[in-house]
Amino acid sequence: xxxLCLDKDEKKENKEExxxxxxVERAYPEVCPECGGNIVMDAxxxxxxCENCGYVIEENIVSTxxxxxxxxxxxxxxxxxxxxxxxxxxxxxxxxxxxALTDSEGSPVPPSESARIRRWTRRxxxxxxxxxxxRAGLSEIxxxxxxxxxxxxxxxxxxxxxxxxTRRNLIRGRSIxxxxxxxxxxxxxxxxxxxxxxxxxxxxxxSKKEISRTYKFLSRHISDIKSEPPKPEDYVDxxxxxxGLGPETIEKAKEILRKAKEAGLTSGRGPQGMxxxxxxxxxxxxxxxxxxxxxAQVANVTEVTIRNRYKELTEKLGLDIST
DNA sequence: AAGACGAAAGTGGTTGA
DNA sequence: TCAACAACTTTCGTCTT
Numbered sequence: 316x317x318x319l320c321l322d323k324d325e326k327k328e329n330k331e332e333x334x335x336x337x338x339v340e341r342a343y344p345e346v347c348p349e350c351g352g353n354i355v356m357d358a359x360x361x362x363x364x365c366e367n368c369g370y371v372i373e374e375n376i377v378s379t380x381x382x383x384x385x386x387x388x389x390x391x392x393x394x395x396x397x398x399x400x401x402x403x404x405x406x407x408x409x410x411x412x413x414x415a416l417t418d419s420e421g422s423p424v425p426p427s428e429s430a431r432i433r434r435w436t437r438r439x440x441x442x443x444x445x446x447x448x449x450r451a452g453l454s455e456i457x458x459x460x461x462x463x464x465x466x467x468x469x470x471x472x473x474x475x476x477x478x479x480x481t482r483r484n485l486i487r488g489r490s491i492x493x494x495x496x497x498x499x500x501x502x503x504x505x506x507x508x509x510x511x512x513x514x515x516x517x518x519x520x521x522s523k524k525e526i527s528r529t530y531k532f533l534s535r536h537i538s539d540i541k542s543e544p545p546k547p548e549d550y551v552d553x554x555x556x557x558x559g560l561g562p563e564t565i566e567k568a569k570e571i572l573r574k575a576k577e578a579g580l581t582s583g584r585g586p587q588g589m590x591x592x593x594x595x596x597x598x599x600x601x602x603x604x605x606x607x608x609x610x611a612q613v614a615n616v617t618e619v620t621i622r623n624r625y626k627e628l629t630e631k632l633g634l635d636i637s638t
Numbered sequence: 639a640a641g642a643c644g645a646a647a648g649t650g651g652t653t654g655a
Numbered sequence: 656t657c658a659a660c661a662a663c664t665t666t667c668g669t670c671t672t
Contacts, residue, residue, distance in 0.1 A: 585662070606641060617664055622643070
């Protein structure tokens with residue numbers, strides 16, 4: 316640990332700074348300022364966040380609890396924490412720097428020099444907070460991708476976007492789960508492993524609106540994210556797979572969508588509803604009838620939407636499904 | 639009884655003034 | 656910022672298989 320020196324004028328200010336940075340009796344809100352939810356503490360990551368929406372109240376918190384259990388008073392004293400834990404994932408192994416008032420010879424350090432040291436100390440500790448945020452974000456991405464059964468390339472792409480967002484300071488004021496969800500959604504779209512906003516937001520435990528808003532925000536600032544709007548045919552394989560429909564039906568559904576596109580029936584329509592209607596029709600035409608309810612559930616749309624779309628399709632494309 | 643249909647009212651996002 | 660609009664959802668009664 317480096318022992319550095321400050322002149323006396325700065326002693327008081329520094330003491331206050333140290334007290335603040337160590338979180339002595341700091342006042343935290345009792346409920347989330349965003350949604351009013353319960354505030355919980357993730358001691359492992361040193362993050363205080365909202366249990367409900369994931370909004371980060373405070374990062375970089377040092378645990379003040381005892382290191383080990385003590386079975387009597389002396390043991391408890393002996394085993395209690397004397398500082399932050401040593402961790403290889405922290406920029407400084409968790410040691411930190413304390414700035415003393417004099418150098419090793421006992422002579423006072425000039426104010427300009429001590430100010431410079433404090434500036435660097437603050438800079439270093441800030442990057443530590445970013446590291447922690449990054450770690451929490453990356454592990455959330457890992458969790459989401461496992462949950463959504465996404466391949467490694469999507470995880471890596473999402474992680475790259477998350478790093479970039481952290482580097483450009485785009486994370487601040489947004490919850491980790493929302494940003495992680497938005498990066499996963501962006502990676503899915505970009506790499507054509509489409510997952511709907513509903514699926515991603517459900518896995519992330521946040522709202523569709525939040526993920527969508529953050530996705531748009533990130534794509535405004537990170538050009539890598541920009542991708543074409545999802546097409547109905549991109550959903551066909553996965554929806555058919557979930558419904559247990561074979562390649563014949565998949566091909567038929569894609570053919571219907573091709574014709575629909577040529578006839579200008581797809582523009583302005585939701586791609587999921589469009590895909591669902593095409594699959595519903597294709598399933599009937601290939602003798603693998605599924606109910607509107609089944610298809611609607613898989614595609615995350617309502618039966619009414621399927622009815623509206625498939626009515627348009629059958630009428631305009633001259634398809635006969637009266638079997 | 640389950641599935642399909644359609645009307646009506648409500649919701650949330652987009653667009654343009 | 657607000658109103659208009661289109662797409663979509665929810666709900667519910669009715670019809671068909």
